[in-house]
Amino acid sequence: MNTRQAVVPFIAVVALAVQVCAQAREQKPGPLTLESQGSLFVGGEVKSAPPSAAAGPGAAPAEITVNQMYVQYQIPLRAEKHAPVVMVHGCCLSSKTWETTPDGRMGWNEYFVRKGRSVYLADQVSRARSGFDPSVIAAVKSGAAPPSSLPNIIAASHQVAWTVFRFGPTYPKPFEDGQFPVEAANELYKQMIPDLNALLPDPNPTWTNMAALGRQLEGAVLMGHSESGFFPQQAALIDPSGIRAMISIEQPCPELTPAQIAALARIPTLVMFGDHLGDVAPGIVNWKTTYDGCNAYVEKVKAAGGDITMMWLPAMGIRGNSHMLMQDRNNLQLADLILGWLDKHVDNKK
């Protein structure tokens, strides 16, 4: 080994050490001061349910509440300067998506609060703390409904998550430049919980509840990811009055009518996609096709006069981002891109 060969790795090690120390400093961000915090429900409907067996024969019919959406919020000091942000998770996940990352770093929920934004984390209706309507499962157990009426529950396996979330080209091989902390993939798998959206009525109550929450907050930014990435738009098509902006992260963009495009073009929109869209084994989702579909949507909104931005990260020189980009190693860099966009297109809009 000549001197040059020895020096280059040494410099690399020093650079790495500096980077690690910088990251360690980021991990100790100092105390967090909140104006307030809490949790609430949006929506919900009362539904008849069979009386409990313990109530005895001839008991009056009973009622349960379904389709409510659980929301947890934190409000920083002087939040009134910025529009609040509602974050809604994707398939087979909960609001844990936005919290502490699988490898223990700060999530977007806290980072946005530290940057002066009120953050509202919503568990989708039929998931996590929002609960779900169990009536059909009870009906099948009692013989009152056939097994075929049970919902198709989506429970993504480790193997499916690896490629669909683009941790690498095939399970368990990671991308060389991948930003997802694959050493902590086991912690991501613990976030993956059964998706019961097949139980939901049409329109999805999460859309209605997101629109209602926007109104309740007198104007909010709605952010969705993956399965929920187009939920801000679905909410806006129901009632745009409380929606200040829409942020769609790595989502399918459905075909819309010109009237729908015109309605959505009135609300500032940011779309974000990561890297390696065409680099995973064919599976449940073709990200390249999905991205192309969203680019077509972006062009239609632009043609309708809308203020819409597509951030395809590799085109901005940011490489290796997975589908779970709010948990990737550079997650706070991406959060800064979103916060900067919000400052310019929403809060300080001329």
Place this chain on the structure above:
Amino acid sequence: MNTRQAVVPFIAVVALAVQVCAQAREQKPGPLTLESQGSLFVGGEVKSAPPSAAAGPGAAPAEITVNQMYVQYQIPLRAEKHAPVVMVHGCCLSSKTWETTPDGRMGWNEYFVRKGRSVYLADQVSRARSGFDPSVIAAVKSGAAPPSSLPNIIAASHQVAWTVFRFGPTYPKPFEDGQFPVEAANELYKQMIPDLNALLPDPNPTWTNMAALGRQLEGAVLMGHSESGFFPQQAALIDPSGIRAMISIEQPCPELTPAQIAALARIPTLVMFGDHLGDVAPGIVNWKTTYDGCNAYVEKVKAAGGDITMMWLPAMGIRGNSHMLMQDRNNLQLADLILGWLDKHVDNKK
């Protein structure tokens, strides 16, 4: 109306106004400063799952993670002076139990943090953000298992909750001196989500995970309520090494062996029960019998030399508390009782 008749209502109105103003002051407690916050999982096991249909014929078997426990935490400044508290919710509920009350007041989670205690909110395994194992539902849908193998899902109706949670003697009649904010009962019903504990293996992974969390925290106070009220003890019977104290709120106390009683007597314990235990229509739970059973448990632990306290609130002059006493109007007064007990029996124990 004579003068005396006019004056008494006037004094009552002034007293009420003073009380309302005092409560309004309580509602604006000032900013909350945290040393840190976040979320994590405890436990979890990898299990084989059928490969996804999209993976094609002959695909390798897939894996899912089950039995993990989601935990959300907040650590105040100078928390090291006090043992952290792990709060675990009861049947048909989630960690929402401990947060903002149905009528919008501060919950025990934030109050304990403001009093200098780190708080860990755990969603029971098979509930809310912890997810559940959906395998048997998929098996019944595909015909691989009979409908009878579906779990008995508990979805408590409004009518059942009203009497089981002791809001009043019969639905929808409230107790005259009831502390539960019945005007907000609809918000409580939104907290009630399907209970899938019938899916769980034995021992319940929530018990194992609570013991593991205690170890991970190098000593924690475990608190349970109702269905989970004896979970601290079940965790201690698996591994007491990380358990500093046990707080059991309105729970059934099972029969134990003398060896089990002796093991539990080594850990300081607080048991709390509210009012009107025998005053509701007969139903799923007989609270008077449950209370009597726990008094017998308390006496056995005392006989074994244990430091155990029964707080039956009416005996302390505190009337009208429901089963959801962490949400009752006097919830912070009850929190102060617990905090005072912790100071004396755990943190400053001689």
